[in-house]
Amino acid sequence: MSLRFQLLALGAITLLLPLAGIEMVRQVEVSLRRVLEQSLLDRARASIVVTELAASNALGRRDAGELSLGDPVYAHSLSQPPLLDGLRGDWIFARDLSGESAEARALTFDDGGRLWLGFSSTFLYLFVDVADDEIVYQRTPGDMPHGDRIAVLPGDVAGEVLPLLLANSAEGPFSAQLTAGAPRFDSSGGYYDIVRGFWRETAAGFSVEARLPLRIAEAALGVGIIDSDDGGDTARLAGATWVDAHAPNALVRESPALNVVLRPFAGGDDRLRVLDPYGFVLADSGPLAPADVPAAAASPSILERLFRYVLRRDDPDYASQESRPGQIGDPALRAALGGEAGTAWYRQGAAVSAIVAAAVPIDPEDPRLGAVVLEQRSDPIVTVANRAMMRVMATAVGVIFIVALAAFGYASILSFRVGRLARAAESALGPRGEINVRLPGTRGRDEIGDLSRSFADLLGRLRDYTEYLQSLKSKLSHELRTPLAIVATSLDNLEHELATAPAKDYLARLRHGTERLEAILQAMTAATRVEQAITETRLERFDAGAVVSSCVNAYRDVYKDRKFDVTLPEEPVVIEGSAELIEQMLDKLIDNAAGFGREGSTIEVSLEKRAGDAVLAVVNRGPMLPEAMRHRLFDSLVSVRESEGDKPHLGLGLYIVTLVAKFHGGTVGAENLADGSGVRISVVLPRA
Numbered sequence: 001m002s003l004r005f006q007l008l009a010l011g012a013i014t015l016l017l018p019l020a021g022i023e024m025v026r027q028v029e030v031s032l033r034r035v036l037e038q039s040l041l042d043r044a045r046a047s048i049v050v051t052e053l054a055a056s057n058a059l060g061r062r063d064a065g066e067l068s069l070g071d072p073v074y075a076h077s078l079s080q081p082p083l084l085d086g087l088r089g090d091w092i093f094a095r096d097l098s099g100e101s102a103e104a105r106a107l108t109f110d111d112g113g114r115l116w117l118g119f120s121s122t123f124l125y126l127f128v129d130v131a132d133d134e135i136v137y138q139r140t141p142g143d144m145p146h147g148d149r150i151a152v153l154p155g156d157v158a159g160e161v162l163p164l165l166l167a168n169s170a171e172g173p174f175s176a177q178l179t180a181g182a183p184r185f186d187s188s189g190g191y192y193d194i195v196r197g198f199w200r201e202t203a204a205g206f207s208v209e210a211r212l213p214l215r216i217a218e219a220a221l222g223v224g225i226i227d228s229d230d231g232g233d234t235a236r237l238a239g240a241t242w243v244d245a246h247a248p249n250a251l252v253r254e255s256p257a258l259n260v261v262l263r264p265f266a267g268g269d270d271r272l273r274v275l276d277p278y279g280f281v282l283a284d285s286g287p288l289a290p291a292d293v294p295a296a297a298a299s300p301s302i303l304e305r306l307f308r309y310v311l312r313r314d315d316p317d318y319a320s321q322e323s324r325p326g327q328i329g330d331p332a333l334r335a336a337l338g339g340e341a342g343t344a345w346y347r348q349g350a351a352v353s354a355i356v357a358a359a360v361p362i363d364p365e366d367p368r369l370g371a372v373v374l375e376q377r378s379d380p381i382v383t384v385a386n387r388a389m390m391r392v393m394a395t396a397v398g399v400i401f402i403v404a405l406a407a408f409g410y411a412s413i414l415s416f417r418v419g420r421l422a423r424a425a426e427s428a429l430g431p432r433g434e435i436n437v438r439l440p441g442t443r444g445r446d447e448i449g450d451l452s453r454s455f456a457d458l459l460g461r462l463r464d465y466t467e468y469l470q471s472l473k474s475k476l477s478h479e480l481r482t483p484l485a486i487v488a489t490s491l492d493n494l495e496h497e498l499a500t501a502p503a504k505d506y507l508a509r510l511r512h513g514t515e516r517l518e519a520i521l522q523a524m525t526a527a528t529r530v531e532q533a534i535t536e537t538r539l540e541r542f543d544a545g546a547v548v549s550s551c552v553n554a555y556r557d558v559y560k561d562r563k564f565d566v567t568l569p570e571e572p573v574v575i576e577g578s579a580e581l582i583e584q585m586l587d588k589l590i591d592n593a594a595g596f597g598r599e600g601s602t603i604e605v606s607l608e609k610r611a612g613d614a615v616l617a618v619v620n621r622g623p624m625l626p627e628a629m630r631h632r633l634f635d636s637l638v639s640v641r642e643s644e645g646d647k648p649h650l651g652l653g654l655y656i657v658t659l660v661a662k663f664h665g666g667t668v669g670a671e672n673l674a675d676g677s678g679v680r681i682s683v684v685l686p687r688a
Contacts, residue, residue, distance in 0.1 A: 012404065033356070036378065037343040040358035044374040045341070049261060049272060053362050053369065069155070069220050069250040070242045074280055074326025075117040075124060076105055077254045082118075084173065086200025086209050088127050091118060095254075095284045105325045109239025113225050117325075119253050124212045126152070126223060128166075130238075132205035136228040138167045141177055142189025146235070148228050150208050151185040152176070152195075153248035155220030161248060162216060164192055166208050168199040176210070182245035184235065185226055222248030252276060252326065258283030271375040275359075277337060277368050279328040288355070288377050318346040318355055328373065333359040336371035345378075354378035417441055417448050421455070428459055435463035488514050537663070541688050542579045543572040544614055548607050551586050559594050559603075567606040573614045576688040577664040585660040586616075588653040589681060593620035596679065613666075614685045621678040625670060654681075661685065 044050065077094040093105065106114040106129075116127040128150055138147035149167035163181035168174040176195035178188045197210035212221075224240030241249045258274050265272045265285035274283040316330075321344075323329020335342040336359035346355045355377050362369040417440075424439045437459040441452040545568045552566050575582070593603045597620035604619035654668075661668045666685035673680055 033345070036356055036376075037358065040356060040374055040376055041341055041343065041360060044358045044360045044372055047272070047372065047374065049265075049274070050360065050362055050372050052261060053258075053274065053372070070222070070244060070247045072250040072252045072278055072280060072327075073107065073117060073221060073223075073241055074324070075119045075221075075251060075253040076326060077259075078118040078120040078125065081120045081123065082125060082209070084196060084198045084209050084211060086198040086207050088116065088129075088207075088209070091116060091125075091127065093118065095286060104319065104322075107241060107325060109225060111225070111227075111238045113239050115223055115241065117221070117251075119214060122214050124154075124214050124217050124221070124251075126210050126212070126221075128208045128223065128225065129202070130205045130207065130225055132227060134229065135201065135206055136231065138169050138187065140169075141167075141187045141191070145228060145231060145233070146187050146226075148206070149185065149187075149226045150210075151179065151222075151224040151226055151240075151245075152210070152212070153181075153220070153222035153224075153242070153245070154212055154217035155248055155251075156216055157218045159219070161220065162192075164195055166195075166197050166199075166210050171199055171201050173198050183237075185224070217251055219251060220248040221251040252278070252280040252282070254284060255282050269377060273328075273373045273375075274362075275328055275337065275371045275373060277370050279334055279337060280326050281328070282370065288375060313345070313347075315345045315347045315354065318348040321346060321357070328359075330357075333357060333371075333373060335359070336361045336373075337367055339364045339367050348377075414448070417444075421448065421452055425455055435459055435466060437463055537578045537581060539576050540578070541574055541576050542582075544575045544582060544616070544685070545569060545573045545607055547579050547582050548586065548605065548616065551583055551590075552605055555590050555603075559590070561599055562594055562597065563600075563602040565602050565604045567604075567608070569607065569609055571609075573607060573609060574688045575614060575664065575685055577685075581660045581663065585657050585683070586618075588657050589618040589683075592653055592681070593618050596620050597622040609687070610684075612687055614687050616683045616685065617680055619673070619678060619680045623679075624672045624676060625679055657681075657683065 079092045079094045080090075082088075082090040082092075106116050108114050112131045114129045118125045118127075130148070130150075132148060136145060136147045138149070139145055146165075147167055147169075149165050152164045152166060153161055154164065155161040163179045163185070164176040165179045165185060165187055166174070166176055167187065174197050176192045176197065178190040178192055179185050180188055194216075195210060195212050197208055200207050200209075222240065222242040222245070224242065224245070225238040226235055227238040228235045255274075262272050262274070262283050262285040268285075269289055270285075271288045272285040273281050276282050321328060321330055321333075328334060330344050332342040332344040339361050341358070341360045343356065343358045346357070348355055355375055357373055357375045359371050359373045361367060361371050420440050428436050428439070437456050439452050439456045439459070441449055442456055443449065444452065549566065549568060552564050555562075556564055590603065590605075597603060601621040604617075606615075606617045606619075608615050608617075658668050661683050664685045666683055668681070668683050670679060670681045672678075
């Protein structure tokens with residue numbers, strides 16, 4: 001992994017800080033929620049309403065086992081009596097349950113029909129919306145067909161049930177009719193005028209709006225839809241609130257007396273409701289006061305929405321508190337109906353307000369009295385996730401982002417400096433062996449600057465040592481030539497003075513050693529002269545093919561025991577450089593080929609064009625190159641040839657080839673032939 005990404009990964013660790021902050025906020029929120037829940041429970045238990053209800057008979061202790069009625073239905077309190085016109089637009093409920101529409105207060109039948117129940121003053125109102133693709137009207141009360149109709153089973157406190165029919169012969173107002181009841185609910189021909197209604201056709205079927213005196217439906221009310229088909233010949237119960245038509249549903253509604261008790265709590269920050277043993281609302285202080293949400297909180301920024309999403313809780317919607325109209329269905333709150341206190345949290349609106357509810361039994365020893373639910377709105381933005389916390393978190397994230405960006409930028413600069421130093425170090429050695437001691441970053445005052453200066457100092461000392469080695473040959477040849485001449489002259493004189501046989505042997509050995517030293521000095525001098533000639537040579541353009549052809553013709557006279565096979569291109573091969581140096585390079589290549597090749601073998605010389613280069617190759621048939629020497633063959637004073645007789649081999653020939661090739665901007669390479677019969681040495685030179 002690069003240094004840049006290592007520092008970036010290190011900077012990413014700072015992301016743990018906001019995560020830890022978010023977790024801390026969650027824990028604080030949990031603690032605050034628990035404190036608020038406990039405070040609300042204590043307030044509910046200490047409420048004067050609970051005390052008064054426990055001591056009064058306002059709830060009328062009833063046990064579900066003592067009732068012979070079906071599942072209860074709930075009638076909501078209406079703010080004003082609606083007109084009997086078959087339209088539901090004037091049904092205005094007194095209690096706004098979390099702002100939901102009136103659709104949520106309807107009971108839905110299996111066939112899709114819906115029922116609304118409400119009361120105002122001394123009257124009970126019902127509105128039935130029926131989906132029917134074939135409306136059959138009643139012809140004459142008491143005669144067939146009885147038509148489509150609504151069966152109503154009101155029951156008073158004495159247990160008397162009066163079966164009634166809501167039917168009409170056309171669209172418009174009507175009076176209820178008496179019926180014999182289940183199972184057909186046929187009209188008996190008599191009217192019950194104190195129950196009035198209105199029949200109206202709709203796009204999907206028809207709707208019926210009716211008004212009943214509360215005294216005849218004080219305790220129970222059952223509603224069923226009778227659908228007549230085939231022109232009224234058949235009838236079926238399309239939907240009903242009851243399970244058993246002989247046991248209508250218990251009617252539950254708010255108690256005016258209890259509402260008077262809760263009136264002091266209306267319009268405040270709290271909402272108090274009294275539940276019967278079945279969880280139905282008997283009294284309600286009214287909806288909570290609207291949340292005081294700042295304009296900025298009502299339209300949060302993207303960052304605030306992000307934090308709200310991170311800090312969100314899976315609280316149910318406030319509208320889901322009721323399982324059916326008028327009945328609390330949340331198990332956490334219904335626990336109070338069994339004598340155990342409970343709390344629940346809800347969200348309301350666009351997730352910017354939270355509501356906490358606490359339910360306590362009115363009398364833990366007598367669950368038949370019901371329970372009291374106390375509700376309170378929490379902070380406008382869910383609990384502790386307020387704007388101050390948003391700003392703190394936004395600042396933390398901004399700082400972390402800046403730190404990460406700065407770390408990434410610093411890592412990029414650091415990586416660039418290190419990479420530039422590495423590239424400079426790789427190119428410090430030039431193609432001709434020159435050493436460039438100038439490195440970037442030497443002025444830096446940090447560790448990278450120290451490293452760059454150390455490299456520059458090392459390269460400087462290496463350059464001085466290399467220059468010393470390069471000048472050593474000329475120095476040695478110059479320093480050794482004079483004493484060698486003195487030794488040679490002394491030997492000449494001794495040969496004339498001493499004539500004994502032992503002395504002649506010693507003198508012959510001294511002469512042999514002197515000649516070998518002279519040969520070494522000549523080779524070193526030749527290499528030095530080539531190096532000096534390279535530095536002083538002026539470039540010119542020439543035909544390399546003509547140079548190679550001329551040289552090979554001369555080699556045929558010199559190396560008479562060798563054959564030469566020359567391959568040259570037809571077109572001129574123009575090279576910019578020095579023809580004399582190319583001749584010296586070719587001399588060394590041919591000498592090397594003759595030295596390694598077998599006697600009588602053929603030396604192959606070729607020159608060809610390849611892309612923008614000229615390739616000069618010399619092939620000799622003889623021993624192969626050792627694998628370990630392939631990359632050292634062109635170094636100075638390196639040789640794999642054994643000395644022949646008195647002639648030493650210093651390994652300077654191919655070194656001179658390398659010098660000439662580098663001067664012309666080319667390269668040298670050696671390889672064994674694929675068939676193992678010899679060696680090929682190639683020189684690649686750029687064409688002009």
